[in-house]
Each structure stands twice: as structure tokens, then as C-alpha cells.
Amino acid sequence: MLRLLTLLVALVILSPAWASAQSLGDILAGRSDDLAAGKTATIKEIAADVAATRDPQTRDVLEGWIDGRLHYRRSDNLIVFADKTESGYDLSDPITGDALGSVGKKDTKKVKNSTPIKAILRPGLAALDLSSVDPEKRLSAAEQISKKPTVQSLALLEQALATETVAGVQSALETAALIATFAVSDAADKLAALETMGDRLEPSVRGAVQRVANDKNAAPEIREAAQARLASIETRVALNNFGNNILFGLSQASVLLLSAIGLAITFGVMRVINMAHGEFVMIGAYTTFVVQTSLPVSSGVGLLISIPIAFAVAFIAGVILERLVIRFLYGRPLETLLATFGVSLVLQQSFRLIFTPQNRPIVTPDWLAGNLSLNPILGITTPRLFVFGIALAVFFGLLLFLQRSRFGLEMRAVTQNRAIAKTMGINSSRVDYLTFGLGSGIAGLAGAVLSQVLKTNPDMGTDLIIPSFMVIVVGGVGSLWGALVGAGLVGMATKLVEPLFPNNTLLATAIILVAVIGFIQFRPRGLFAQKGRSAEL
Amino acid sequence: MKKFLIAAGALVSALSANAALAEDDTIKVGVLHSLSGTMAISETTLKDTVLMMIDEQNKAGGLLGKQLEAVVVDPASDWPLFAEKARELIEIEGVDVMFGCWTSVSRKSVLPVIEELASVPLFYPVQYEGEESSKFVFYTGAAPNQQAIPAVDYYLEELGVESFALLGTDYVYPRTTNTILEQYLLDAGIAAEDIFVNYTPFGHSDWQTIVSTVKDLSASGKKVGVISTINGDANVPFYKELANQGISAEDIPVVAFSVGEEELSGLDTGPLVGHLAAWNYFQSAEADVNDEFVETWQSFIGNDERVTNDPMEATYIGFKLWAQAVEAAGSETYADWRPEIYGMSVPNLTGGEATMLPNHHLTKPVLIGEIQDDGQFDIVSQTTEVPGDAWTDFLAASATRMSDWADSEVDCGNYDTETGECFGQNY
Numbered sequence: 001m002l003r004l005l006t007l008l009v010a011l012v013i014l015s016p017a018w019a020s021a022q023s024l025g026d027i028l029a030g031r032s033d034d035l036a037a038g039k040t041a042t043i044k045e046i047a048a049d050v051a052a053t054r055d056p057q058t059r060d061v062l063e064g065w066i067d068g069r070l071h072y073r074r075s076d077n078l079i080v081f082a083d084k085t086e087s088g089y090d091l092s093d094p095i096t097g098d099a100l101g102s103v104g105k106k107d108t109k110k111v112k113n114s115t116p117i118k119a120i121l122r123p124g125l126a127a128l129d130l131s132s133v134d135p136e137k138r139l140s141a142a143e144q145i146s147k148k149p150t151v152q153s154l155a156l157l158e159q160a161l162a163t164e165t166v167a168g169v170q171s172a173l174e175t176a177a178l179i180a181t182f183a184v185s186d187a188a189d190k191l192a193a194l195e196t197m198g199d200r201l202e203p204s205v206r207g208a209v210q211r212v213a214n215d216k217n218a219a220p221e222i223r224e225a226a227q228a229r230l231a232s233i234e235t236r237v238a239l240n241n242f243g244n245n246i247l248f249g250l251s252q253a254s255v256l257l258l259s260a261i262g263l264a265i266t267f268g269v270m271r272v273i274n275m276a277h278g279e280f281v282m283i284g285a286y287t288t289f290v291v292q293t294s295l296p297v298s299s300g301v302g303l304l305i306s307i308p309i310a311f312a313v314a315f316i317a318g319v320i321l322e323r324l325v326i327r328f329l330y331g332r333p334l335e336t337l338l339a340t341f342g343v344s345l346v347l348q349q350s351f352r353l354i355f356t357p358q359n360r361p362i363v364t365p366d367w368l369a370g371n372l373s374l375n376p377i378l379g380i381t382t383p384r385l386f387v388f389g390i391a392l393a394v395f396f397g398l399l400l401f402l403q404r405s406r407f408g409l410e411m412r413a414v415t416q417n418r419a420i421a422k423t424m425g426i427n428s429s430r431v432d433y434l435t436f437g438l439g440s441g442i443a444g445l446a447g448a449v450l451s452q453v454l455k456t457n458p459d460m461g462t463d464l465i466i467p468s469f470m471v472i473v474v475g476g477v478g479s480l481w482g483a484l485v486g487a488g489l490v491g492m493a494t495k496l497v498e499p500l501f502p503n504n505t506l507l508a509t510a511i512i513l514v515a516v517i518g519f520i521q522f523r524p525r526g527l528f529a530q531k532g533r534s535a536e537l
Numbered sequence: 538m539k540k541f542l543i544a545a546g547a548l549v550s551a552l553s554a555n556a557a558l559a560e561d562d563t564i565k566v567g568v569l570h571s572l573s574g575t576m577a578i579s580e581t582t583l584k585d586t587v588l589m590m591i592d593e594q595n596k597a598g599g600l601l602g603k604q605l606e607a608v609v610v611d612p613a614s615d616w617p618l619f620a621e622k623a624r625e626l627i628e629i630e631g632v633d634v635m636f637g638c639w640t641s642v643s644r645k646s647v648l649p650v651i652e653e654l655a656s657v658p659l660f661y662p663v664q665y666e667g668e669e670s671s672k673f674v675f676y677t678g679a680a681p682n683q684q685a686i687p688a689v690d691y692y693l694e695e696l697g698v699e700s701f702a703l704l705g706t707d708y709v710y711p712r713t714t715n716t717i718l719e720q721y722l723l724d725a726g727i728a729a730e731d732i733f734v735n736y737t738p739f740g741h742s743d744w745q746t747i748v749s750t751v752k753d754l755s756a757s758g759k760k761v762g763v764i765s766t767i768n769g770d771a772n773v774p775f776y777k778e779l780a781n782q783g784i785s786a787e788d789i790p791v792v793a794f795s796v797g798e799e800e801l802s803g804l805d806t807g808p809l810v811g812h813l814a815a816w817n818y819f820q821s822a823e824a825d826v827n828d829e830f831v832e833t834w835q836s837f838i839g840n841d842e843r844v845t846n847d848p849m850e851a852t853y854i855g856f857k858l859w860a861q862a863v864e865a866a867g868s869e870t871y872a873d874w875r876p877e878i879y880g881m882s883v884p885n886l887t888g889g890e891a892t893m894l895p896n897h898h899l900t901k902p903v904l905i906g907e908i909q910d911d912g913q914f915d916i917v918s919q920t921t922e923v924p925g926d927a928w929t930d931f932l933a934a935s936a937t938r939m940s941d942w943a944d945s946e947v948d949c950g951n952y953d954t955e956t957g958e959c960f961g962q963n964y
Contacts, residue, residue, distance in 0.1 A: 114907055115695075115696060115786060115811055115907065119787070207757060208758065241753075348573075349573055357581055358578055358799065358803040361803055362805070363805050369781065371781055382781070384781075452777075455770045455803075459578075495745070503733075504735070505736065506707045506736055
């Protein structure tokens with residue numbers, strides 16, 4: 001009893017100190033109507049108040065608010081945490097954590113958390129997270145603070161740096177502290193930082209130095225030092241940007257190679273002008289979509305198993321097309337062109353009717369999302385790296401298959417001289433449909449992979465057919481190596497010309513097309529022209 | 538030969554008899570939206586919306602005691618074909634009104650035909666670049682001052698953007714809009730070197746260079762924002778590249794003028810949360826009329842996952858206004874109901890009234906929404922109704938122009954208030 005009394009007395013004595021700074025609970029309860037009313041200016045004020053509190057639940061409330069978990073109950077504007085369930089939300093009290101029952105979807109609404117409001121909540125969260133036990137949280141807190149540094153946050157950063165042990169977080173803290181120094185420190189510190197910082201490539205650091213250089217109130221020697229630093233970074237930036245363009249070119253080349261390699265077989269080897277080639281790629285992409293949405297597996301597994309399935313589906317479609325249409329048209333290129341063009345239209349419109357004309361969302365699995373950066377400028381996105389790897393694997397796999405397998409031998413025999421191949425006992429008609437199936441199947445496989453970087457809608461084939469033919473014609477009809485080199489040339493040229501016209505990508509595309517036309521004037525048979533009698537066929 | 542002539546004569550008279558019969562019983566509504574080709578992605582939905590509106594109207598007893606009959610044609614995303622199909626609808630099918638077009642280039646292709654035939658108007662339901670007002674077109678989508686300008690204001694005031702990247706597809710709408718925006722930004726004190734403009738072809742698929750260029754703009758030490766007039770399916774690889782290069786909305790926001798709920802349904806929206814769109818309507822708008830509209834649409838189409846979007850609302854408003862005007866005039870002939878429609882109002886689905894102005898544009902609220910992971914928009918800013926301005930105030934050449942089809946003194950779409958004359962074309 002006595003203890004309780006002492007406690008009460010202590011509480012009474014202490015309470016004025018609390019009252020001066022509002023507690024989190026008071027803010028949420030007292031301003032719930034304003035939070036529900038949704039006026040951005042008012043909510044920003046409340047957000048600043050909440051971010052200033054240091055209650056045990058402040059961190060959770062800030063995070064929940066940013067993530068959209070903080071709701072208000074429509075019936076009485078009570079501020080709650082709402083967690084999504086099948087039929088609605090489970091509510092709980094943000095302060096006590098007590099469950100408040102479940103409600104329907106429309107009974108609560110998210111407290112506004114638009115970007116301008118998040119911009120106020122984030123620094124508050126970051127200041128708390130800087131001492132988190134989770135290194136990832138410390139890392140993102142450091143990055144967050146560098147976006148809007150203040151004198152206090154610089155002190156916090158330096159404090160955190162003193163105890164930090166994880167290397168990655170350490171460097172993020174240093175970068176953040178550097179940016180904060182340029183923003184808030186005095187002239188001497190800025191000068192010292194400019195001298196010791198080295199040539200940093202991060203756009204955020206360069207931006208901070210640029211701001212110092214632009215600052216009209218700064219002393220001239222600081223501005224000059226900043227200019228000098230920027231100038232010395234400039235060369236490395238330009239070099240890395242050029243490296244980036246090379247990477248982009250390689251990636252573009254791999255996309256082109258993958259979309260054209262099936263055509264290298266159907267057109268290059270069989271001489272069938274297959275206008276429906278792009279639609280086989282489309283079949284592959286839609287197969288991925290169907291696998292992803294109808295099989296009970298994760299999107300990552302879905303993507304992997306859809307690659308062989310897409311090959312099989314497109315292979316079968318290719319064989320059907322060859323048996324029903326193309327085999328009657330061998331040696332009549334014009335008719336083949338028209339017939340396959342017709343088929344492409346039929347396929348497009350059927351897919352439009354079945355799957356709607358809308359793009360179908362293909363989910364990028366978590367292990368594939370993101371990018372691989374060598375430094376803050378130089379980098380490539382992982383889905384593109386994946387496409388690059390698959391393109392090379394398909395290319396060399398196919399090369400090996402055609403050179404080393406029995407079927408490859410028969411295929412080459414039939415395309416070189418059908419009559420003699422027949423006398424050797426090769427079933428040429430079987431070789432025909434299997435070859436066409438193979439080309440189509442590879443197009444389908446390409447579609448499954450390319451759906452990670454391109455769109456998946458009924459028009460995707462139309463957009464792929466012209467670049468594909470371009471690659472084959474530049475490389476030389478009838479040669480797989482031609483397709484590789486053709487794709488490399490066109491892809492690289494596109495990505496090196498594009499940065500020359502930053503304001504008009506269309507012009508860059510046009511220049512590449514003109515260059516290809518010019519190239520064909522000089523080398524009508526492409527880079528890897530076939531020689532000998534088979535070339536005359 | 539003689540036989541053939543007789544047969545042909547019989548055929549013609551049979552056809553005209555048919556037409557005469559149809560004229561008595563029904564009011565014909567022409568639907569001029571692409572059902573195949575690249576624009577089918579957006580336009581099929583609008584065709585279905587018109588059909589739904591006709592269905593609803595017929596259930597409620599039709600118009601002037603007559604049933605409405607839809608005449609659907611497919612201009613196949615082929616711009617010159619739009620002109621031919623419009624002519625077919627008016628001359629051969631004898632429709633009384635048309636709803637249609639999406640791209641500005643298709644509208645421009647139809648204009649000479651409807652101006653020449655001068656009998657049937659077109660309700661055009663998509664946001665566009667302005668600088669036009671035809672006596673035979675009702676622009677129920679947003680003019681630049683009802684979409685682009687308020688979005689830029691949001692960037693300047695709320696997000697503090699100081700460096701702008703204007704990315705667009707290379708055709709008339711993005712080019713005109715960006716010209717207006719560039720001038721507006723310069724007037725707002727943004728330096729010319731802080732405005733980066735890029736145009737890409739339709740269906741552009743490789744965004745690596747452009748996205749990394751935008752990323753590097755922040756090395757200028759200024760807050761960067763992207764204004765996207767990228768149209769059609771080029772948006773899919775664009776947003777994929779944005780997501781994979783790790784550009785979050787809080788670092789570099791992207792506001793799009795051509796990406797709505799329908800387009801988002803084809804994207805993996807997880808990585809896009811927080812990026813923006815500016816429209817006059819979002820499905821998430823909280824209003825009873827909107828709930829009713831969404832419900833009617835989903836039951837008409839037989840899919841409770843189907844979304845609604847801004848051009849659908851514009852189609853809805855256009856249709857309602859037309860029906861009201863016809864009812865008020867007691868005639869489906871354009872010349873009769875045209876005077877009635879000016880000043881007429883129907884409720885916007887987001888609240889407030891859409892009033893038809895004498896310049897053939899509407900009053901509309903401007904909404905800015907952030908993308909959420911469920912493919913809907915979280916409305917973060919909403920204005921009161923803004924009257925649509927056919928001629929922008931931000932280009933010197935257009936500032937003095939206005940359009941007024943109700944005032945018998947002006948009676949044209951491009952009246953110059955300085956010279957007191959209408960110029961050149963009729964529209």
C-alpha cells in the first residue's frame with residue numbers, strides 16, 4: 001500500500017514533465033478527427049508531432065503509418081492498426097496492442113500517407129532506426145537521413161559511426177555524414193570534406209557537392225574547391241556512363257539475339273519467311289502468364305518451369321503450322337509470306353479475345369528483381385542479366401545441337417540439298433516439320449524469358465518481327481553465328497547512338513534503320529554470307 | 538447487264554427502305570473505337586461502356602419513346618480508317634450521334650469528315666492536348682488545364698520538384714502538352730537546363746538509357762520529378778525498368794497522364810507504389826454515384842474484378858449529357874439539341890457537377906492519385922471543378938484565342954479576342 005502511494009506521488013510529481021511534450025497516445029486520440037478528415041496540411045503537422053515523440057510505440061506507429069497499416073475506424077474515427085484478412089481487417093490498438101476485433105473492408109480507411117507526409121515520417125523513423133539491432137534498418141536509416149540532413153541528424157550520424165561495426169552500414173553512414181556536412185556544417189568542415197572525400201560517384205554526393213558549388217552565399221574558395229572536385233569526378237562519371245552504354249548495348253543485343261534466334265532457323269536455315277515468328281514469342285510469354293496464374297507454385301518456380309513448357313507449346317504450334325500451311329508452300333516465298341502474315345493476325349486476334357487486349361502482368365520473382373551494380377553508376381538490372389545468360393546458353397546449346405546431333409546433321413543435309421539427302425534415306429518431310437517446330441519452340445522459350453523485360457500483350461509479336469529480321473539480314477541468312485554478330489552489332493549500335501540524341505530516341509532508331517539499309521547495299525548477304533552452291537538456293 | 542441494274546436498283550431501294558424503317562423506330566448510336574490493333578488495349582473498354590450505357594437507357598424506356606441501337610465499327614487502330622469508318626457511320630448507317638476515338642491523331646483524322654458532313658457530332662472521351670474546338674466534337678476528357686497543369690503544380694508545391702524530366706511518346710498529344718508544360722515551368726522560374734525532354738517511338742521497349750539518364754539528373758543537386766506522357770503499351774517495359782533500377786517514388790516520382798486503373802491491371806504494381814497519375818476520375822473516389830457506376834459496370838461485363846477508369850467516366854458523362862439534351866429538345870437531330878446542351882449538367886462520379894461549356898469542354902475536378910499495390914489509386918489531392926480551356930493561356934499564340942459556340946456573335950472555335958476574328962479552319 002505504501003509502495004502504491006509512493007508511486008502515485010511520484011506520478012503526480014512527474015506528470016507535468018510529460019504534459020509539456022505530448023505523448024503518442026494523446027496525439028492519436030486527440031487528433032483522430034483531423035487524421036480522418038484527410039487534409040494534407042493538417043496531417044503533415046500531426047505527422048511532425050508524432051515523429052517528435054519518443055514513446056515505446058513511436059517506432060511501430062511511424063512504420064505502420066508509412067506502410068499504410070495505420071487506419072481510422074469510420075464509425076468513430078478511432079485510430080487503429082489494421083491488418084488485412086480475407087474479408088476485411090483485423091484491428092488492434094496501436095498503443096496497447098489490444099485486439100479490437102475484425103471489420104469489413106469498407107469499415108476502416110487508411111490514414112493518409114502520401115509521399116509529402118511520408119517525407120515527414122521517414123526522418124523520425126530513421127532517427128530511431130539508426131540504433132536498431134538490424135543492420136539493414138541502420139543502412140536504410142542512414143540513406144534516409146542523407147536526403148534531408150539537419151545539424152541534429154549529423155550529430156546522430158557521427159554518434160552512430162563511432163559504434164558501427166558492419167562495413168556496409170559504416171560506408172552508408174560515412175556517405176550520409178558527408179552529404180550532411182555539405183548541407184549543414186561550417187566552411188572549414190566543408191573545405192576539409194571536399195579535400196578528403198575522394199572522387200565519389202553517387203548521384204546524391206555529387207548533388208550535395210553541386211549544391212555547395214551553386215551556393216551564392218558560400219565563400220569563393222569553397223565554391224572553387226567544390227567546382228574543382230566536380231571537375232575531377234566528371235571524367236570518371238563520363239567513363240562509367242560509357243561503360244553503362246556498353247552494358248546496355250550488350251543487354252539489348254541479348255534481347256535481340258533471343259528474339260531472333262528462332263527465326264535464324266525457320267528463315268535462316270529453311271528459308272521460310274515466317275511473319276508469324278513474333279506470335280510464337282507471344283505464345284511463350286502468355287504460357288508464362290498462364291503458368292504463373294494457374295499453377296500453385298511461387299512466381300520464381302513458375303518462371304523456371306514455364307521455360308520448358310513454353311518451348312513445348314510453341315514447338316507443337318510450329319509443327320501444326322508447318323503441317324497445315326507451310327509445307328504446301330515451299331519454294332514460294334511470296335505466298336509463304338502472305339500465309340504466315342495471315343496466321344499472325346489470326347493468332348493476335350485470338351489472344352486478344354481470350355486474354356483481353358490488356359497487357360498481362362508477369363511477376364518478377366524476388367530473386368530476380370533489382371539490379372547488380374558495380375558502382376553507383378555502372379550496373380545492370382538482374383532480369384536483364386538473366387536474359388543475357390539464357391540468350392548465350394540457347395545460342396551455344398543450339399550450335400552444339402546442330403553440329404553434333406544426328407538430327408542436326410540431317411537438318412543441314414536437307415537444307416543443303418534436299419534431293420541427295422532423300423536418296424541417303426533421310427525422311428525430308430519429317431526433318432522439315434521438326435526443324436520448323438524447333439525454330440518455333442525456341443521463339444516460345446524466348447517469349448517466356450523476355451516477358452521479364454518486355455510487355456506481354458497481343459501486339460508484342462508485331463514489335464519484335466522487324467528487329468528480328470534486321471538481325472538475321474545483317475548477320476547473314478543461314479548462319480547462327482551471323483545471328484549472334486548481327487544482334488551484337490544492332491544492339492550495340494542502338495545503345496551507342498541513343499545517348500547522342502538524348503531528347504529524341506525516335507531519331508536514334510531511325511538512324512540505325514538507315515545504317516542497316518546502307519549496310520545491306522554493300523553486303524547484301526550479310527556479314528556471314530554463305531558460300532558455295534547452297535547459297536544459290 | 539440489265540438484270541444486274543435491276544437487281545442493284547432493288548437492293549438500293551430495299552436498303553433505303555430499311556434505313557427509313559430504322560429511323561422511325563430507333564435512335565442509332567455510332568461507336569467508333571478500335572477493337573483490334575495497338576489501341577484495342579484501351580478502346581475496347583470504351584466500346585463496352587457505350588454499350589452498357591445504351592443498355593441502361595433502353596431498360597429505362599429508351600429515349601423519346603424510341604429504343605437506342607448501337608452501330609459498332611472497328612477502325613483497327615488505323616488512323617485513316619477512322620475517317621472512312623466515320624463516313625460509313627454517318628452516310629451509310631445514318632447514326633444520330635457518335636462516341637469514339639482515343640488518340641488525338643485519330644480524332645484529327647475524323648474531323649474533316651464530320652465538318653464536311655456537318656450533321657452528326659462526336660463525343661470524344663479522352664484527355665487531350667487542347668488547341669482545338671470543333672462545332673461537331675464534344676471534348677468530355679480533360680484539356681491541359683484540367684490535368685497537366687494541376688499535376689505540375691502538385692510537383693512544384695507539394696513535392697518540391699526542381700528538375701523536370703518530360704518523357705513522352707512521339708506524337709501530337711505529348712508534343713503539344715510538353716510544349717505547354719515547358720513554357721509553364723519556365724514561367725514558374727524553373728531554369729531551361731533543369732527541363733529534360735525526351736520522345737520515344739510508340740511501343741518503345743528498351744528504356745535502359747532513358748531511365749539511367751533520369752537517375753543521373755539528381756546529380757544536379759536538385760529534386761527530380763518525371764512527367765510522363767508515354768502512351769500505350771510502352772509503359773509496361775518503362776515501369777519494369779524503373780522498378781528494376783530501383784527508382785522509388787519518394788526519390789524520383791513519376792506522374793503519368795495516360796496510365797489509369799485499366800493500364801495498371803496489366804502491370805505488377807508492387808514496385809510502383811507511390812508513383813502518381815493525374816486524372817479527373819479514379820475508381821477509388823468515394824461517392825454513391827461512383828459505387829453504383831462501378832457495380833453496374835462489373836455486372837454488365839460479368840466480372841467483379843474489372844476496373845473503371847477516367848475515359849469511361851468521360852464516356853458516361855458525355856452519354857448522359859447527350860441523352861438529357863435530346864430529351865430536352867424532343868429531337869435526336871443535332872441542330873435541334875445543340876443549343877440545349879450548353880450549360881447542361883450531370884453529376885461527376887467523383888462529386889460535383891460536369892457542366893457543358895459553350896467551348897464544348899466540361900467542368901471537372903482534378904484528382905491526383907498515388908499507385909497502391911492493389912492496382913488502385915490513393916487520391917492525394919482533389920480540386921473543385923475546373924472549367925476546360927480549349928486554348929491554353931500558357932502559349933503566346935493561343936492565349937488570346939477562345940471558343941464559344943453558344944454566342945451567336947462569336948459562333949466559332951477559334952475566336953481571337955484581339956483581332957475579333959475567327960481564323961482559318963472551322964475548328
